[in-house]
Amino acid sequence: MKGIPARPHVQGSSAALALETTEERLTDAAGLVAFRALWDRLGMGAHLDEVLAWMPGRYRPALHIEQWLMLLLYGGTHMDHLPLLEARGVAALFGWETVVDPTSFGRFLRRDGERAADRIDQVLRHLVRARWEAAGQVPRSVMLTFDSTVVLRYGEKQAGAEVGYNPRKRGRPSHHPQLAFLDTGDCVGVRWRPGNANCAAGLEAWVEDVVGWLREQGVRRILVRLDKGYFKAAVIEKLKALGVDFVLKMQESNTLQRFKGPFSRSAEDPRLEVAEGARWGIRMLCVRQTQAAPEGELALGSVMVKEQATVLTNIASIDPVSAWRMYNQGAQVEHRIEEMGQLGVGRTAVDDLGGNHLLWSLGALAYQMQHFVRTVALDPTPEQKQLKTLRTWVIRTPGKLVRHARKLRLKLMHGDPVTGLLRRALERIAHLRATPLAA
Numbered sequence: 001m002k003g004i005p006a007r008p009h010v011q012g013s014s015a016a017l018a019l020e021t022t023e024e025r026l027t028d029a030a031g032l033v034a035f036r037a038l039w040d041r042l043g044m045g046a047h048l049d050e051v052l053a054w055m056p057g058r059y060r061p062a063l064h065i066e067q068w069l070m071l072l073l074y075g076g077t078h079m080d081h082l083p084l085l086e087a088r089g090v091a092a093l094f095g096w097e098t099v100v101d102p103t104s105f106g107r108f109l110r111r112d113g114e115r116a117a118d119r120i121d122q123v124l125r126h127l128v129r130a131r132w133e134a135a136g137q138v139p140r141s142v143m144l145t146f147d148s149t150v151v152l153r154y155g156e157k158q159a160g161a162e163v164g165y166n167p168r169k170r171g172r173p174s175h176h177p178q179l180a181f182l183d184t185g186d187c188v189g190v191r192w193r194p195g196n197a198n199c200a201a202g203l204e205a206w207v208e209d210v211v212g213w214l215r216e217q218g219v220r221r222i223l224v225r226l227d228k229g230y231f232k233a234a235v236i237e238k239l240k241a242l243g244v245d246f247v248l249k250m251q252e253s254n255t256l257q258r259f260k261g262p263f264s265r266s267a268e269d270p271r272l273e274v275a276e277g278a279r280w281g282i283r284m285l286c287v288r289q290t291q292a293a294p295e296g297e298l299a300l301g302s303v304m305v306k307e308q309a310t311v312l313t314n315i316a317s318i319d320p321v322s323a324w325r326m327y328n329q330g331a332q333v334e335h336r337i338e339e340m341g342q343l344g345v346g347r348t349a350v351d352d353l354g355g356n357h358l359l360w361s362l363g364a365l366a367y368q369m370q371h372f373v374r375t376v377a378l379d380p381t382p383e384q385k386q387l388k389t390l391r392t393w394v395i396r397t398p399g400k401l402v403r404h405a406r407k408l409r410l411k412l413m414h415g416d417p418v419t420g421l422l423r424r425a426l427e428r429i430a431h432l433r434a435t436p437l438a439a
Contacts, residue, residue, distance in 0.1 A: 027089025029074050030399035030412060034373050034422060036094055037429040039066065042130060044123060047437035051119045055111050059100050064108045065120075065362060067100050072366040073395060077344030079105050092401050092408065106350055113354030120361040121189055123437065127368045128186045129217060130434035134376045141221040143183035144210065144244075145333040146230065148199050151175040151346040158349040160356055164196035175349065177360050178202070180210055181336045183329070185371050188213070190364040192357035199229030204238045211242050221245065225330035231312075236280050240314065247327045250284065250310040260286055260310075266321055274320040279312075285320035286310040335386070340367055342387045376432075377425035394418060 004017040039045060045062040052061035067085060076084055079102040085091050086099045100108075132138045153161035153173045161173035174195035180188045188210055191202060207224065214222055224239055224246040231251050239246045250256065260277040263286075271291070277284040288308035311323045318326070340346070345363030349356050367387075374390055385393070397418045400411040412419040 025089050025092055025401040026398070027093055027401060027410075028396050028398050029088055029090050029093065030397040030410060031395035031418070031422065032070055032073065032090060032093060033410060034377055034394075034425045034429065035070065035073060035369055037426050038369060038373060038377070041429050041432055041436070042127070042434065043436035048119070048123065051122075052116055055108070055116065057104070057108060057111070059098075059104060059108075061108070061116075063096070064100055064105055065365075066094070067096070068105065068362055069366045069369065070094065072343045072345070072363065073370060073391070075344070075391060075396075077347040079348060089399075089401055093410065095408070106355075109350050109355035109358050110352040113352060113356070113358035115354070117192075117354065117357045117361040120358065120365055124361070124365050124368055125188060125213060126437055127365070127372060128182075128188060130432070131186065131368075131372045131376060132217070133434045134372075134432050138218045139182075139184060140219065141223070142214065142219055143223045143225055143330055144188075144207075144214070145181050145183070145225045145330045146178060146203060146207065147181070147227065147333045147337065148176055148178045148193075148229065149337050149340075149346075150195070151177065153195070153349065158356070159351050159353045160192070160194035161349070162194045162196040164194070165199070166195070175346065175356065177346070178206070179333075179337065179340070179364070180206070181333050183332070185336065185375070187336070187364045187368050187371070190360045192353075192360045200232055200235055203230060203235060207238060208242060211244055223247065223326075225327060225333075233280060236282065236312065240281070245315050246313060247315075247323055247330075248312045249327060250312050252308065252310060256284075256310075259284055263288070268319070268321050272321060276320060282312055282314045283316075284310060284312055285318075285323045287320050287324040336367075339387045340364075342391075343367055343370075373425065377428045379421055379424065394421065397422070 006016040007014050045066060048062040048065055049060050055061050067082065070090060071081060071085060074084070074088070074090060076082070082099055082102050082105060091099050150166055150168070151174055152166065152169060153175060160175055163171060163173050164176060166172055166174050176193045176195050176197045178191040178193060180190070182188060189206070191206060193201060211222055222244045224244050226235070226246070226248045228249040228251045231248060236248065239248075256279065259279045260275045263273040263275045266272040266274045271289055273288050273290055275286040277286070286308055309324060311320075311327050313323050315323070340363060343363060343366055345360065345367070349359065370387055370390065374385070378394065397412065397416070402409045402411055412422070
């Protein structure tokens with residue numbers, strides 16, 4: 001078949017490029033072998049088949065989950081993309097006899113998604129613990145950040161798509177899931193909610209559960225970071241009762257301004273003015289940035305150029321500027337949520353409340369798997385890269401699948417730097433000291 005005609009006056013070869021087809025099994029997802037090794041090393045498939053044995057169906061529950069996770073990592077976003085796993089050689093790479101039909105996967109989500117999501121959350125936390133064990137120790141101190149995101153929805157067959165807070169398209173239905181991340185980059189849970197749910201809805205019970213689990217793992221100091229969407233008295237009382245440190249951004253209502261003291265120039269940064277106060281038995285620390293009036297203007301003092309920020313905290317020894325900077329450090333959660341978007345989490349939905357929760361839980365599990373691989377298995381070079389770069393550079397590595405002597409072999413290009421990278425990653429996963437999931 002003629003592909004590209006000959007090109008005159010070019011440097012190098014000007015010969016035509018012929019286009020042909022082959023019966024050889026080729027794949028552009030060779031980098032997924034690291035994820036298969038992690039899946040097998042931790043015994044995730046056998047564990048999920050046992051804890052989800054009550055879910056009927058033609059395919060094993062773990063097969064549905066494994067294939068959906070690999071589809072997200074590969075770059076698929078919708079159930080209709082599942083056939084890509086077979087066409088691109090991923091099925092042969094993982095040893096699957098068949099790929100789940102999109103309709104069958106939809107039925108799997110609707111069977112008992114809420115109950116299955118709870119089991120996925122347990123696997124997610126085990127994966128977090130396994131990453132800590134592989135890194136050498138449980139962190140002594142962590143910053144726990146809760147945040148929510150709005151997922152715009154179209155159509156009428158997406159359960160929970162309600163009109164609520166929507167900063168991009170007001171009046172359109174949406175979903176409003178809530179996520180929990182640590183400053184170590186680990187995702188410790190997700191809670192799916194309809195679009196009309198308040199930002200802080202359900203936080204009190206969830207933060208108690210997450211804090212309790214972290215303390216069971218041996219974490220000594222927990223700092224909870226919340227934005228102003230979670231500002232309410234019930235949340236403050238819950239954090240005080242749990243005995244954790246916290247930094248919570250306060251809404252700048254006129255009623256609360258009277259609890260602040262006078263502003264004064266910060267000794268640490270002369271561009272900043274700070275004020276302190278107290279409310280609800282905790283400290284109220286305010287910071288605002290000022291700038292001198294331009295030359296030639298009347299000398300009316302400083303001009304405030306940025307909106308002031310007030311942080312509520314129970315840390316006794318911290319000054320306003322340090323509390324403000326500590327709160328801003330937690331803004332990295334936005335990058336984590338962006339990576340969830342790069343995984344395609346939330347791009348599809350079903351007409352079932354539990355099924356939508358399960359989709360988000362599986363998305364969180366896919367995120368944690370890639371965070372495990374890039375921080376533990378891969379060399380330090382790609383550690384700080386986002387998923388879209390990791391997918392392009394590692395996951396979408398081309399290879400050839402060859403069966404010889406009754407064994408399937410994956411052949412990579414000799415001299416490709418990713419070939420050595422994947423070899424070292426597989427060796428590290430094979431020598432993990434993490435405890436496998438009990439089957």
